[in-house]
Amino acid sequence: MADSDATVRRRKPEKSSPKTKKASAVTEPEPVDSEDEIVETKRLPPKKRIEEEDAYSPVVDVFRVITFLFLASCALSYLISSGETFFWGMKNPPNYLKAEWWKTKLRGPLYLTPEQLAQYDGTDPTKPIYLAINGTIYDVSSNPRTYGPGGSYQYFAGADASRSYVTGCFAEDRTPDMRGVEEMFLPVDDPAIDRHWSKEELTALKAKELEEAKQKVWDGLNHWVRFFASSQKYTFVGYVKRPEGWPGTEPVRRLCDVAQQQRSKRKIPGQEG
Template sequence: MAPRKMALAALLCLSTSVLADLQLTEAALREYDGTDPTKPIYLALGGTIYDVSVSPDFYGPGGHYHHFVGKDASRAWVTECWDDAEQLTWRMDGVEDMYMPKYLDEQMEQAATGEADIEGGAEYGMAELAGMAQAVMQKLGKISDKEIARRRKEDIVEAKQAVQERLDHWTAFFAKNDKYKTVGRVVLDTDKPEPPKICAAALKKRPLKGGKLDKIMKAKGGAAGLMGGKGGAKAGAEGGDAANMPDFVKDKLKGAESLDGEVKDEL
């Protein structure tokens, strides 16, 4: 390689290394939001800063993803809640709540005792639905405190794993995309106030499990039996209706009195 080309290559490597070692405070990072045409557009995720200047239509002023630049908004990448500025933060506290499942049998037990309504069952009239729930729960039996504690213990582990997987998905998207170069790290201000509560839109994506009704739900609805809505939409899926009671479960409740011992033995 000619001396001049070798020098240029060395300079390029040095420049890349310097960029990769760049450290910006959150305040300094805000200056790279695309409003100053003389500066690159930076976006941070998981504490790592990426240069997204090559996609100004997406990340520049007026772009669909402009709200993500000039900051580390890891929380919003997972929850998809970006309409409120306070949700655009790197703090992930409480995000796992969007993946904590609801249990249909627990809702039914509460409805049977008058403690709460069954979500998605208002169209039947709650008095009628409470009667159906009582009939079903008499056959299923009370859900023990031990069983509920076991569910919560397992659910929190799975929920935190789901959050990490979602964050890893977006981190990999930028890290493996040749268009977007890694330029450094954000110096995060850990003294900031606690993050906001998880947004209502994210909580609507919570999955629905059957609990003691799982086997019936699987038998009658296939994969959709574990989740609400058509096709068993999972938490985080666009247009998902996971919080609603599946139609076939409503129909099953209508005929609750016909449940026999054989069904109970399968639960």
């Protein structure tokens, strides 16, 4: 009986040692998530994790891009137009926003004879309106009411009418020949007045008057040259081809009546002003 009790007592399971528990934990680990999943889970808030589980829709991103482009376009329009508009509705946009300006840049300047230039006077609606000043051609199609048929400056279209810009004789002086225009700024000779100078003095005075008259012609023409060159409405096209030896191949034109009537007599010394 004592032996039987001892046997029973031996079969009682022995308590496992700490070393045994440690070995068991190493050999049989519990399943856990990967390291990346754990880090990502800790980093994202619950709301964000729910959003990522939903199906992706590009509508919001597209809307954001369109909104950004719209606002950027408005800002750029405002800057380029110097505060004139947010929506590219400029009356006179800069040349680099015009298709014709870029076409001219790509193809290079045109070289037209006076006869070829005359075909662009606005009478043919399929062609642009060109005018030239001092040999340089400009496209003025953006202002047909002024330079087209019936316009107040229709005489300038289809020609280099440099002379008329100074003399004011639009119909008579549709020519680039400026010879003799300085006469309109020269005093009219009057023996009753001219006798107040000696012959030498009068000769020197006339030479001075001629130089001043030529400068006035240049200033008057150059004003319009700068006007078209700096205009945002009109674009550069090219140049006029002239015959060899021009303008010496043509006679000097007579000063038109309107310009002739502007001339005045010399002032007697001491009576100037």
